[in-house]
Amino acid sequence: MSGHSKWSKVKRYKGALDQKRGQVFSRLSKEIQLAAKSGGDPDTNMKLRTLLLKAREASMPADTIKRAINKGTGAEASAALEECLYEGYGPSGVALLVEVVTESRNRTAADIRSIFAKHNGNMAPSGSVAFLFVKTGLITVKKSAIGEDELMGLVLDAGAEDLKTDKGDAYEVVT
Amino acid sequence: MDSAEITMIPKTTVPLDDKKAGSVLSLYDALDEYEDVQNVYANFEISDEIMAKLEK
Numbered sequence: 001m002s003g004h005s006k007w008s009k010v011k012r013y014k015g016a017l018d019q020k021r022g023q024v025f026s027r028l029s030k031e032i033q034l035a036a037k038s039g040g041d042p043d044t045n046m047k048l049r050t051l052l053l054k055a056r057e058a059s060m061p062a063d064t065i066k067r068a069i070n071k072g073t074g075a076e077a078s079a080a081l082e083e084c085l086y087e088g089y090g091p092s093g094v095a096l097l098v099e100v101v102t103e104s105r106n107r108t109a110a111d112i113r114s115i116f117a118k119h120n121g122n123m124a125p126s127g128s129v130a131f132l133f134v135k136t137g138l139i140t141v142k143k144s145a146i147g148e149d150e151l152m153g154l155v156l157d158a159g160a161e162d163l164k165t166d167k168g169d170a171y172e173v174v175t
Numbered sequence: 176m177d178s179a180e181i182t183m184i185p186k187t188t189v190p191l192d193d194k195k196a197g198s199v200l201s202l203y204d205a206l207d208e209y210e211d212v213q214n215v216y217a218n219f220e221i222s223d224e225i226m227a228k229l230e231k
Contacts, residue, residue, distance in 0.1 A: 013226065014207055014215070027213055050179065090217070091198045094189050097216040098206055108211045115209060119202035133183040133216055140179075 028055050029068040030101045033081055036072025079103035086112050087129045090121040095129035136161070185218030193225045200229060 018024050032055065035048040042049040048069070055065050070076035082105055086098040102108040116123045141151065155163045191199055199219050206215045221229075 013230075017204065017207060023208075023210070026210065030213060090202045090219075092189060092191060092195045092219070094191075094199050094217055094219045095185070096203070096206065097183055098212055099214040099216070100211050101213050102211040111209060111211075112206070115205045116202065119205055120198060121202050132187070132218055133185050136182060136184045138180055138182050138184075 024058050025060055025064060028058060028060060029064060030081065032065065032068035033072040033078070034083060034101060036069045040069045040073035040075070084108070085126070085130070086123060087126060088112075088116045088121055088123040089129070090116075090119065095132050096121070097130060097133055182214075183216040185216070188218050188220040190220045190222075191225070193228060196221045196225050196229060 018027065028051065032048065032051050035045060035051055039045040039048070042052050052065065067076060071078040081101050081103060084100045084102065084105060086100060086109070088096050088098070090096055098112060100108050100112070113123045152163055196219075199217075200221075203215055203217060206212055
């Protein structure tokens with residue numbers, strides 16, 4: 001159970017980068033489009049509902065959100081989006097998992113391969129590093145919203161794997 | 176609740192010193208910057224001090 005707290009730092013660092021590059025909307029848009037494929041109604045589609053909350057939090061304009069939903073349900077024309085997972089190694093034997101959503105699988109595969117090569121890494125066949133990761137739910141709760149003991153109680157009752165406390169946030173890791 | 180998501184967490188991590196961190200992050204950044212990429216998960220670990228130095 002050791003060393004788990006560092007990946008959340010990476011997530012924060014990436015979050016800040018995303019904002020700098022103005023990619024938040026385009027990424028959210030793609031995710032919304034994908035989620036809407038299974039149904040454009042947030043009341044029945046929980047994944048979509050969670051994404052819409054995220055979008056609202058990021059101040060995404062309602063129009064953009066609606067367009068993304070329509071693209072997913074097919075109400076609006078768009079190229080088919082595919083979800084792919086690429087794996088590879090970086091310098092120092094670091095393992096990387098790259099989640100991609102694209103309209104052109106071949107173009108993206110070629111581009112990712114070249115990014116790896118340019119930065120002293122190599123792309124690897126599917127399955128080479130995926131087993132090094134575990135799919136987990138991650139919930140963040142502000143420390144100010146709830147006391148640690150109370151949260152610990154809720155977390156244990158719900159059967160979560162781990163609860164981490166860190167500067168400013170309280171994390172909960174659920175498997 | 177602030178946020179909830181499904182994410183990939185490494186079972187073990189690889190710690191990096193500041194020299195190695197720079198080159199790993201440059202790959203990570205390049206991947207993350209690519210528009211079609213939604214998420215990059217990795218198993219490296221960089222200490223707070225090194226992170227702070229690199230963020231400058």
